[in-house]
């Protein structure tokens with residue numbers, strides 16, 4: 392009769408505890424997964440190369456070998472390097488600004504109730520605008536160099552990060568906040584010691600989701616008005632009916648996207664190591 | 671020094687109003703050890719929450735050191751009934767939290783964390799995250815987190831509820847030793863009558879919901895007390911029987 396509450400409380404959390412040690416199987420699950428991945432990749436490439444390409448027409452869908460050759464040419468003569476750098480520049484600058492502003496605004500509207508109540512519908516309205524359609528406006532305001540692309544990227548990234556941060560901040564367990572209040576902490580301390588760490592999962596998730604949007608924004612910005620960049624080059628390849636060029640450009644963007652996503656994931660794993668692994 | 675004057679707390683839920691605390695007037699003297707007992711759901715936690723500034727009384731006032739209090743009071747520490755260790759901090763980082771807020775030097779924090787974690791028997795679990803601790807261990811870590819900064823008044827809500835009998839006795843002993851040294855004011859909620867009698871200067875018995883004070887029993891067993899010795903002693907048992915009589919009718923109402 393005297394311990395019902397506390398005992399059941401802890402049982403709730405048991406599912407989150409690490410798994411007990413068990414005997415390892417011969418092939419660990421991670422190895423199996425990786426083998427299957429490689430297998431799937433190779434199979435898809437072979438299918439494309441030897442079935443789809445001959446059956447349809449390499450003119451339309453190119454083929455892995457042609458793409459590989461093109462990538463090799465680009466790598467050796469370096470003609471595309473300035474375009475690549477240009478695209479990365481707008482991606483990174485826009486991503487940094489968008490994430491920074493997104494986190495900051497998410498905290499403000501999430502934490503200050505009145506501000507959130509007033510501004511939420513406006514954010515939702517802005518977010519529902521198809522940003523791509525604003526491209527011409529950005530060009531009108533900022534010309535055709537880097538600035539409009541940065542703005543395009545930032546405008547896409549911002550809302551993803553802002554809405555997630557806001558949700559994370561609102562999701563903070565008020566009991567945790569009270570622990571600090573009782574210890575006499577001020578609002579700033581609460582922000583650093585409770586709100587940020589508990590909203591961090593949400594923020595990391597949004598940083599990952601926002602990354603592809605950053606690349607999309609940069610490429611679209613270049614397709615709308617530019618004389619440089621990967622987006623411009625892909626558009627140009629399309630103009631001269633060079634499907635291999637389009638695919639090769641896409642492969643580069645895909646590799647960049649994967650690498651960056653992985654980087655963020657590592658960062659997350661490090662800072663969230665208190666969480667049970669294998670979510 | 672902690673005075674409840676005609677305090678009531680009412681909750682509004684979607685369907686109805688719940689009166690959790692009903693016109694409680696109670697004076698808790700400085701450096702006293704006061705235990706609250708009463709049927710489950712009667713309003714003990716609510717009363718502590720009000721004292722800690724977490725809920726506003728619907729009527730009445732709570733004074734601390736004669737001052738009317740609004741909001742939070744740094745001098746009151748609170749070990750809550752629910753689990754509130756931060757899952758992203760290790761046990762030691764949780765325990766050291768209050769000292770961190772006081773900007774003490776790292777070495778001093780480490781030294782005190784070490785001392786208090788040993789006190790609650792968690793010395794070897796400093797680097798474990800809460801999810802890697804057992805329920806009872808988490809309770810003890812939560813105790814250390816409040817004890818470590820030695821607030822003038824400490825509210826504790828069923829702090830030893832999840833512990834086995836031996837561990838409970840040993841924790842009671844640690845608590846009494848600590849209290850003999852720093853003489854904080856303690857308000858301690860428990861369902862264990864023997865525990866209440868062993869620890870307290872006064873035991874406050876509450877009615878079933880809404881909580882009203884049914885009786886205040888002064889326990890004048892000599893101090894310092896050794897829980898291992900007196901827990902099963904005749905004196906304690908007879909006071910328990912007395913308290914049990916007071917509680918019995920109330921419990922009957924609760925269960926029905």
Ligand SMILES: Nc1ncnc2c1ncn2[C@@H]1O[C@H](COP(=O)(O)OP(=O)(O)OP(=O)(O)O)[C@@H](O)[C@H]1O
Pocket residue numbers: 396681682683688689690708709710711712713714715716717751879
């Ligand atoms: N936030 C709330 N909203 C509505 N009702 C509440 C709230 N908090 C508590 N109550 C109600 O107030 C009553 C007293 O609750 P309280 O937690 O104070 O009981 P307690 O004496 O601590 O019980 P226990 O010994 O089981 O912990 C209960 O009936 C509960 O349903």
Ligand SMILES: [Mg+2]
Pocket residue numbers: 714715716751827
């Ligand atoms: Mg309670």
